[in-house]
Amino acid sequence: SQQGEEDPQALSIQEGENATMNCSYKTSINNLQWYRQNSGRGLVHLILIRSNEREKHSGRLRVTLDTSKKSSSLLITASRAADTASYFCATEENNTDKLIFGTGTRLQVFP
Amino acid sequence: KAGVTQTPRYLIKTRGQQVTLSCSPISGHRSVSWYQQTPGQGLQFLFEYFSETQRNKGNFPGRFSGRQFSNSRSEMNVSTLELGDSALYLCATSSTDGYTFGSGTRLTVV
Numbered sequence: 001s002q003q004g005e006e007d008p009q010a011l012s013i014q015e016g017e018n019a020t021m022n023c024s025y026k027t028s029i030n031n032l033q034w035y036r037q038n039s040g041r042g043l044v045h046l047i048l049i050r051s052n053e054r055e056k057h058s059g060r061l062r063v064t065l066d067t068s069k070k071s072s073s074l075l076i077t078a079s080r081a082a083d084t085a086s087y088f089c090a091t092e093e094n095n096t097d098k099l100i101f102g103t104g105t106r107l108q109v110f111p
Numbered sequence: 112k113a114g115v116t117q118t119p120r121y122l123i124k125t126r127g128q129q130v131t132l133s134c135s136p137i138s139g140h141r142s143v144s145w146y147q148q149t150p151g152q153g154l155q156f157l158f159e160y161f162s163e164t165q166r167n168k169g170n171f172p173g174r175f176s177g178r179q180f181s182n183s184r185s186e187m188n189v190s191t192l193e194l195g196d197s198a199l200y201l202c203a204t205s206s207t208d209g210y211t212f213g214s215g216t217r218l219t220v221v
Contacts, residue, residue, distance in 0.1 A: 042215050099154075104154075
């Protein structure tokens with residue numbers, strides 16, 4: 001399967017703590033994207049990092065990309081109960097409009 | 112601007128029946144892609160359309176088909192439904208900054 005792997009599968013933390021999720025992928029990529037999904041609803045785009053970028057920030061989100069290791073991480077700082085959701089990484093292969101998703105991390109933030 | 116609209120939101124069908132799902136992309140967007148999400152297989156790419164042409168196709172049987180109309184609206188069809196087709200079906204449009212997904216159609220096959 002081309003599907004990427006994410007770890008951990010599940011993560012439980014207290015409000016205010018940081019949450020880190022990791023993603024590994026298998027092919028050459030144009031970019032890597034992170035999405036959030038609440039309770040089986042649609043996916044919400046969080047951040048996109050291009051293959052020539054190493055780090056990107058957006059609000060409380062920080063994403064890193066290491067193309068030599070084919071891996072990425074998503075850090076959510078100062079987490080809130082509203083951050084409770086599943087988080088997916090997705091890679092877009094060169095010359096395609098096709099996303100390959102990771103297996104996802106279920107994040108639970110307790111108030 | 113309006114987002115990606117999928118209809119219907121929920122659907123229950125019997126094995127052997129066929130089903131058609133609809134997706135209207137963001138106005139002006141010409142690319143529509145479809146994904147299937149199941150607990151066992153996760154999010155899997157089905158196919159992608161651009162200007163009424165299928166550009167990419169995932170590894171799904173021929174029972175899964177789609178099309179796109181001149182107004183960029185897209186439909187996907189699943190014939191001879193099987194229990195394993197029960198899933199959340201998501202469509203999306205792409206831009207240089209990422210993809211915008213609809214809320215999905217949850218299909219249950221009984």
